[in-house]
Amino acid sequence: MPTIIIDNREFEIPGGVKLNCIQAAKLAGVEIPHYCWHPGLSVVGSCRMCLVEVGSKDAKTGKIAMQPKLVPACNQTAVEGTVIVTNSEKVARTRAMVEEDLLLRHPIDCPICDKAGECSLQDYHFAHGQDQRRADLQPFTSRRRDIGDVSLFVDRCILCSRCVRFAKEISGTSELMVAGRGTHEEIDVVENHPLHNNLSGNVVDLCPVGALADKDFLYRQRVWFLRRHKGICTGCATGCSIWIEENQDRIHRLKPRENPHVNQWWMCNEGRYGYPHVHSDKRIVHPIRHQRAEGFNPSAECETNAAFSGNSSRGDKPLGSLSHEILDWTDLPTELNQVLRSSKHLGAILSPFLAVEEAYLLCKMLRGIDKNAMLALGPIPVVGEDEHFPKGFTVRAEKCPNRRGVENVLTHFTGKIVPYGNFLKSVEKGEIRGVWVAGGYKNDWIDEPTAKTFESVELLIVQDLFPSPLSERASFLLPVAAFVEIDGSYVNHADRLQTVPQAIRPPLGVRSAGSLLWEMSGRKGLYDAQAVLREAAHEILYFSAAAGGVPEAGIDLKSNLLAGMGKIEDSSKIQQA
């Protein structure tokens, strides 16, 4: 445990890790302002904002020798006896000078800059800058240039080169460069080679000022209106930790949340811009009961899908030969319980988009009604191949968040996983009379012929986000909450379980599957996902590590998996949460 001295205060930093002075000071609760340094990128020390006085203390004599010049803290490793001074007059003056220099050519267009409110330049100027501007400069607006996936406001740039380093080191695509010399230095791309890769959105987060702007978010909201909630990206099996930033139940942007075990500081564009389906007006927003009429031809009814999701008025509304009735949530759990109990030979399809708790509750409930209920995992969406990036960030081809979690729940209840195809065959044979389809897919997941298989089923309960060929054949069509609207846990491809709370409320009329199942299984009070997870952890060996709660970075379930299989593997591979 090396001891360092920061601002006349002794502080012990953890040993065994190489920390620079910024990180060490942060651990001690002292913030050293910086622009160009980022823990995920290489150090260049170009912004000069983190200049501090550094010295060393002789361990034997106890004498402190300071270096005569100011030193960039980002490039200075903190070792035993390092002395850092951040609050001296000299440091303050330097910081003010750096700020003044940066602001000399910075346009005063904060009112229209999207970064205003979370801008390092703004914050540091208020904290460390000078009160008065000595240069005479009229406010002007920055030049805007389209450089591909993001917009560049050229004059706002302070040339910290984070984006350039990111493109070189993390995405490995090297589209960005610093062009020009001296005061003409600008960030730019080579002609006809725009910034275009699956990680390009990260440069916006990296930019300490408003130079790089997200095209999706541009001018949509001021950042101080946004509230951020912890979330998990459901775009692929990586399960990146994210921040969900919303205002009044409307998501405005997603940002990566630092998680060293999953995504470090990054996320892919696919996930970043993968939320519009939450606010899609095609979503099913009412529980609906279908009365199947004779001579029913669902394909003719496809055109009427929109009517299901829109704000259609309550009450009976005949649609061709199909009549559907909008139900009330109050009586629905009882009614569903009744119809399930009256139906023999139950079966369920659990989509990999379900949270662990929802899957557990559904299995538990169905098995409680029918001991031999057939539980199957829904189709796993796979698109292309895994996309690997130089520093290890991977975008998975498996485009669902919780295959591992649902698989393990199913294994617990059924012993082995029933393949989707086997389930379809059973349905076709008429072995299953009542089917519960717990969907939640973001896109079309079932085609017309497959859906036709289910026509023989007496009772078809479909929970889904969007209308599908199957939903038209459902006796009960139930809406579900999207990933940002639920409390729940997901297990990613590497068996890491992460739990997040609800970020926004679902649309009016929509209840999360968890709360419906909670009520149907006769539990009292409000839906408590943590309680369900605890229960599952006590019951299912795979989840047992989650019994004591899940930390922010998630919890690794691999050890339990191994223990469950009775195998012993190299323990060095097992990461501890």
Next chain:
Amino acid sequence: MLLPLTLEALLKIALLIAGLMTAAAYFVLLERWIAAWVQDRLGPNRVGVPLTKIRLFGLGQPIADGVKFLFKAEFTPGHVDKFIYFLAPMSIFAAAILVFAVIPFGSALPPNIFPASWGVGEPIQLVAAPGIDVGMIYVFAVGSIAVYGVVLGGWASNNKYSFLGGLRSGAQLISYELPLGLGILGVVLASGSLRLETIISQQAQSGAWNCFLQPLGFLVFAVASFAEAGRLPFDLPEAEQELVGGYHTEYSGIKLMMYLVAEFLHMITASFLIAILFLGGWHFWGLTDGGGPDGNTVTWVVAVLRIIVLLAKVMAMILFFMVVRWSWPRFRYDQLMDIGWKVMIPWGLANLIAVAVWVEYGDRIAHSLGLPPLLCMGLCGFVILLLGWYVATKADPTLNDNRPRRRLISPDRHVEKIEV
């Protein structure tokens, strides 16, 4: 004989009630005007003849107000004691009206108003119930019924503000009945009768109004009537800052109107009583002398003049009431009680004793001094007033601070003194 007398009485009652109701309505307007003028505003001046653009300085306002009160939704809050809730405003209103049975609004009319064949030989007394020997005590008795309206209304409303206001006001009214009675007693003692007509004619004969002879009694009576009428600076029953609307917080519509009209009637009663007891009633020097040996034979001119003089005095008192409302701040409740019990009652007693002494020995004292008796009595009265005021000022019972916060200050606490 019976028919014309009944007719006469009915006519007088009708005249009184109509006059009083109209007066109460227009005094509301007057009150608002004065309130506005004192605050440099104009006051209500819009409502005139309905359905036209004629404004008439806002003289239509009382009619509009009355119509509004009558047609307003009458809301009875839940969980009130319905019977008492309805009874309370009626009782206060009835009491306020009943007082006027013995209050004269002039002296008398010449007898020739009825045909001679009806046999009415006497002059018609301008009072609804002439010849009640206990007149003054009757006023007192009926006035004391008004307490019920306040206390019961406050209790029945099932509202703690109303309840507090009712109790507070009940205590106030009971307390101030004593100085009120003491003020009356002096006058009664001096004039030797409880009849208001006699009290007036006695003042008219001597030409010296009681306010000059018993200034202290006048002061006590005037202050007590302010308190009995619940007017500022003694309007604690409905102190808005503390008790919302006091005992009539929960009342609306016609029941509220009864309360408000009763309040104005009390003010009118008080003005009448002050005018009759202390300001000589219908008497004004050189204007209202009647003919005949006893000065009671009146002509039509004199009769009308007497009515005008009396009403003018009453009007002046009412204006005083209204101006006072905007001049002086409200007393704190403990100060109000202090003034009632520690200042007004001793003053009233002093005045009473002085009058008693004067009635017994006054003539002899005046004779020995060689001064006119009335002048002498008036001088004595003013001396007593000054003396009483000086003693009260010296003793200053109202400065006693009963507020609980005194206990909060620890003895070693440094207390700053504000320089004024």
Next chain:
Amino acid sequence: MNANDKRIRWVKEPALGMAGKSYLLLFVQGLATTLKHLVSRKKTVQSPEERHEIPDPIIYRGVHRLNRDEQGRVKCVACFLCATACPAHCIDIVAAESPWPDREKYPQSFTIDELRCIYCGLCEEACPVDAIELTSLYDLSGKSREEMIFDKQKLLSIYDQTKDAEPTRTERLKGEGGGGKAE
């Protein structure tokens, strides 16, 4: 709060002198003041017929307006600062990329709920480009709540109505000192 709290400043009431205790002088003073006002000149304005005279329309806080720039376009840059400053949350802005080459951002829609507004003037203070200002129009009324939600069109039209009587702050500053220091 404890009575012995050091922060409490106990103040003793001033003692009354003989004149004060006797109340007589005070009564006379009170009556005199009342009577003086009873006969003084009245200050009421007979509203529909007479208009209230606003001494300085610049500092008066009436209905809002959205100013136009030299080319007649809305001056607002949709920075949301007025909406942020607004304590009544009555300003709603939808920003968009501007259709003009010299401007970056502009309000696609700008609505103020005049019924919710408390006319504090903080939006005027917050505006960095002097686009929103409070005029001296005080007697606005409408037949429905919807009517009182003013959109950009209406707010601009208020500017057109009032621009001659009440110059914008920018114009005033120009007129005063020829481009004085903008704050």
Next chain:
Amino acid sequence: MSPEIALLNNYLIVGAILFGLGLIGFMSRRNMIVMFLAAEMMLQGVSLSLVAWSRFRNDFGGQMLVIFIIAVAACEAAIALGLVTTLFQRSGRLDIADWHALREANQPAFVDEPISEETSTEEPLPTLARAGVAPQVPPVKTDYRPNV
């Protein structure tokens, strides 16, 4: 019968009824103030008889006595009120049965008979629904700066 005698007769009977009702009230009621009112009612009955006799006898003596009755009633009221207030301050109730401890030594103690609860005809007073337990919400992050 002459009207004067008839009047006397009627007054005496009304007086007797008042007295009797007062008696009943004083004996049966338990609220101290109501008992006091009943006692006053008996005084009223007596006063009525006295006034009637005064008129019948054409003599002020009866009315004199009534004046003194009123005076005594006022004294009685003052003292009774004092007592009632003091007793109320001690027991918190106006119930005379609370003071059965003052009975004579050989008397049995008073046992209050159980009475059935009165069903209120009024609708119940509106009350607020019981509030739930405040949810444990993680503290909202106030800084919007990304982790740099």
Next chain:
Amino acid sequence: MHDPHIILILTTLLGAVGLWLMLPRGTHRGRSVGIILTAVALGAGASQLPYLGDWLTESIFGVLAAVTVVSAAATIAFRNPVYCAIWFGLTLLGTAGLFLFAGAQFLAVATIVVYAGAILVTFLFVLMLAQPEGKAAYDRVSWEALLSAVLGMVFVGVLSMAIVGVFTAPREAKERPVAPPAAKELAENVLVPQHVAALGTELFGKHLIAVEVAGALLLAALVGAAVIVAQGKMEEKNERNAQQKRD
């Protein structure tokens, strides 16, 4: 059924039962029956009263007496003590009216001033402060309702029978103690127009010593009441002083 005695006995019994039913007994049962019985008894009793010789006099007396008696019965029968007080106020008004009717003007107003204006209001005050919610449990039951009702009504019956017997039985008519006064005599003495003056002369002439004694009684009562009420407060104050000294 022309014997007034039988009617009076019946009236008494009816009245007793009626009053028993009306008195608070912890239940509402039979209350309306009680009201009807008492009303019947009242009517039967009233039918036995002699005619006053003049319909105006008769009706005025009838109304005043009815108000007095009915409100008196209501005073003891109502459960809510505030209502009892209000009904008693009405009794007082009725009595005052009867006083006025009998020519005792001063007593009428004095009753209202002293009883209604001061005593009753003060009691109402105490009642409202002590039981602001109205009736309490002990107001819903009485002590020995039947016994006291029978006793009281028997007392009333005996009294009225005595009164009726004295003035109706012919044999006793001869032994009538005094002759009723003539109207002229009355007008000169009890019913003089200067009623208050005559009363005052009598009071402060013939009964001066009694007045002084009554005055002394009033003073003593005032002091006594003050002492009784202040006693509790003095104890409190002493305790507080002792506490302060200890501190």
